[in-house]
Amino acid sequence: MTAEPGASEVQALWWLHDGRWYQEVASRFGHGTANEINAAALRVVAVRVGKTVARLMGKAADAFDHGDLVRALDLCRRRMWPDRYLRVEYAEGDDPDEVTLQLTRNYALHMVRLAGSLEHYRCPCDEVRAGWLEGLGFAVKENRTEGCLRDGDPACVQVSRLCPNSIQRNTDGARPV
Structure with missing residues (x-):
């Protein structure tokens, strides 16, 4: 055994810290305040992650095509939550200015349920996506959630x-996946 913890142990300790922090704020100031602060803090982190991913990809937002955007969002997600914490798929819709994420596993919700706070917890998903997109350099017209695991949806x-027109189209007319 070494004195230096591995990345997984550090991650687990930060998840424990995050969970306890949320529970302490909720017990002292109410779930509404805990949800609000949680969403605001996660948005700040998400903007930073989006900027990092944009720099790593070496592209400005106006040079992204739909496939680049999906790859960038997936890189953002992986920097904040490894695959073991979230299961995500990206759906392609008819609108080239729209991207849809479908989460079928969310470790945070599992932990909130175990802590007995699921009824009062409000997911910060819209704020996180808005932060990623801001950090990547995109102007967002709308972020919405059309189903939620917290509410029992699949x-x-x-x-x-x-x-409009913030994502580049391929010159051959095909849309990347």
Whole structure:
């Protein structure tokens, strides 16, 4: 055994910290305040993650095609939550300015349920996606959630509509997946 913890142990300890922090704020100031602060803090982190991913991809938002956007969002998600914490698929719709994420596993909701706070917890998903997109350099027209695991739906369906023509079209007319 070494004194230096591995990345997984550090991650687990931060998840424990995050969960206890939320529970302490909720018990002292109410779930509404805990949800509000949680969403605001996660948005700040998400903007930073989006900026990091944009820098790593080496592209400005106006050079992204739909496939680039999906890859960027997936990189953002992986930087914040590894695959073991979230199961996500990206759906392609008819609107080229829209991207849809479908979550079928969310570790945070599992932990909130175990803590007995699921009834009062409000998912910060829209704020997280807005932060990623802001950090990537996109102007967002709308973020909405059309289904939520917290509410018993089979998946969280999260839709982001970007300002018109903010995603480049392929020159051959095909849309990347």
